[in-house]
Amino acid sequence: MTDTTAHQCAYPEVKVGHDLADGELLKVGDRILVPCPDCGATPRDELDWCTGTIEQTEKAFTRLALDRGMSLYHWSPTKNRGGIIRRGLVPHRRPTTHATPSWRAPYVCFGDTVAWAWALSGAQRSAPAGSWDLWETRMGDLTEPRILPVDDVNGIHEIRTEHRVYKRHLWYVGTRVKS
Numbered sequence: 001m002t003d004t005t006a007h008q009c010a011y012p013e014v015k016v017g018h019d020l021a022d023g024e025l026l027k028v029g030d031r032i033l034v035p036c037p038d039c040g041a042t043p044r045d046e047l048d049w050c051t052g053t054i055e056q057t058e059k060a061f062t063r064l065a066l067d068r069g070m071s072l073y074h075w076s077p078t079k080n081r082g083g084i085i086r087r088g089l090v091p092h093r094r095p096t097t098h099a100t101p102s103w104r105a106p107y108v109c110f111g112d113t114v115a116w117a118w119a120l121s122g123a124q125r126s127a128p129a130g131s132w133d134l135w136e137t138r139m140g141d142l143t144e145p146r147i148l149p150v151d152d153v154n155g156i157h158e159i160r161t162e163h164r165v166y167k168r169h170l171w172y173v174g175t176r177v178k179s
Ligand SMILES: [Zn+2]
Pocket: 007, 008, 009, 010, 036, 037, 038, 039, 040, 041
């Protein structure tokens, strides 16, 4: 791994000329990033380093949230209440917030606060108006939870699980109306 603490790597952008062009990957006029002149690290090295950092952050957050028995929140249109009471929250349902009708989320997602969960769902422009229910669960009740980290606020973007959240682990909090 490259020691990135010693200096801030820079990756100069160069335009591919006839000398570099190979007619396949590199075409004349393409713009590419070349390795850092100071240490020889490539943009690919940096990307790998970032990916590793994100994975470690995810794992650390998940452990911490499990330790604390964190509460999680999910908003769903009230018309889904009957289904949630019968089956719980199930991945691969048609999402309420995406414009593409055929796309199905392979996971169920939660926010760590009520307001943030709302921002991710009901508050979206594409989300339907009308009555929405709020559901609460516990991090420890999710199967294989994953935390998506973000470099903002408390560092948690959302929590996802690819597994069903059973009705016994869901608590109906209340309803609000989106106008
Ligand atoms: Zn460098």
